[in-house]
Amino acid sequence: MSDLATSRGPVPLYFGMRGDRLAVSTLFLVNGFLVGSWAPKIPVLMARLGITESVMGLLILVFGLGSIAMMPVIGALTAKHGSAPLLKPATFALLPMLFLLTLAPELITTAVVIFVFGGLIGGMDVAMNTNAVAVEKRMKRAIMSSCHGFWSLGALLGAALGGVLLGSVGEFAHGLIITALATAAAVLALPLLAQDQPTPEAKAATPLKFPRSPLPYLVGVMALFSMIPEGAILDWSALFLQQKHGASIELAALGFAAFSATMAIMRFAGDAIRQRLGAVLTLRICGGFALTGMMIAASAPVPELTILGFAIAGIGISNMVPIAFSAAGNLPGIPSGIGLSIVTVMGYSGILIAPSAIGFIAEHTGFSPVLMGTAALILVTLALSRLARYANFSAE
Structure with a gap:
């Protein structure tokens, strides 16, 4: 780990878990929670905009294209600067997107918000996985599967709570409550992230290009x-x-x-x-x-x-x-x-x-x-x- 500018002091424990592991696990949970909250919103969005299944299918494709477009960009930036400096702005930019989608008045605006939403979900995904790898290296043990388990748990919670909220308090309140819950969890987690920034020497030696290795x-x-x-x-x-x-x-x-x-x-x-x-x-x-x-x-x-x-x-x-x-x-x-x-x-x-x-x-x-x-x-x-x-x- 000599190429990383990291603190070597003891890592604090929270609820019996290392702080850096708890932080990245929580961010996986938040990311999954927002994706899960998006799923039950789809029929509500269709009804509000008056669009057909085929148009909604195109919007879902736009979400995916946003993710795929942003993943290599964030991957290159994490290689140059570390995952922690990228995770913070990416997470805070992502948090209001579901609520902004609620406010989108017509189809074109909705498509733009969905593209950005998908891009931030995908970009955050790359940075989260990179941070989880850094924590694995420090702990010298596997944690990646449980991180993805937290994502699955978050998606389940988001879908279940989203269905209840959309049916009981409506789309606007659903957007506010989901955003508030996700923000609270992220604010608590982000200060505990593993700091994996490369040293100046390692940063200068990192080329931002596709590797030749297969x-x-x-x-x-x-x-x-x-x-x-x-x-x-x-x-x-x-x-x-x-x-x-x-x-x-x-x-x-x-x-x-x-x-x-x-x-x-x-x-x-x-x-x-x-x-x-x-x-x-x-x-x-x-x-x-x-x-x-x-x-x-x-x-x-x-x-x-x-x-x-x-x-x-x-x-x-x-x-x-x-x-x-x-x-x-x-x-x-x-x-x-x-x-x-x-x-x-x-x-x-x-x-x-x-x-x-x-x-x-x-x-x-x-x-x-x-x-x-x-x-x-x-x-x-x-x-x-x-x-x-x-x-x-x-x-x-």
Whole structure:
């Protein structure tokens, strides 16, 4: 850690947790909370603006494009200046965006706000993951999976609370309350962040360009082929259950619910598992669960077995992406911010862009072959699993 200008004094504990770990975990929670709060707002926004599903689909794409556009920018800046100096302005810029979306009067303004909202969500994501890598290095133990678990928990809380608030107090009050809660958590967390600013010598030696090494791109492929199945389940599991099995809306919703539940639980357990088994073996075991679950879901004769398949897939997919992100932040000769920006852009395109292609293909082939195809992608991640060794703290 000689290239970082950091304090070497004792790290204070809060609620039995290191302050730097608590801070970055809280920011993951806040980021997920704001994304989860955005989801139930979509039908309200559609009704207020009087727009169709196809127009809303374009706005959701604008959100994704904003994220993908900002990720490499923030990644380059974190490589040059450290994640902590970027996290503070990015977080404070993000906090009012949901409320500003509430105030947007017409479609063009809404699209601009959504693009910025998505960009700040994505930029903050890269900086958070970079900071989590810094904390992992200091603790010499895995924390990335639990950080992503806090994101999942935040998304769940945001969606649940958002639905209640929108139904009881309306869109304006929902925006105010969500913004106030997220701001309070961020204000408490930001002063405790791990300071990972590079020394002047390291900053001067850090080129802001894409690396020639194939390593970050190969790890990006690992992340991409882990997240395409996640995106497929997120966007299409309910429709698959309805079309193939004639499931009711309530039963169809259980597909993604079962997947989300097992994924959140295993993310909180994932750090201890990776610490014990090593990143490579953990990734291979997770890949086996993910592949098995997707194949069961795609070929099951009854909806209950399909839901079980999605739950098994959640067990596997849960820790594949956190391991890829930890590896990206520890690649030899590549600054954490640069490696993470490449891997996050490639990985998140599996959720933000790939589902639209999945829907187009499924319209012509049905969802069962598409789900089997996404399961086959996991074989590529397994073939590259040796790269997960960079997520081990003994790797050089």
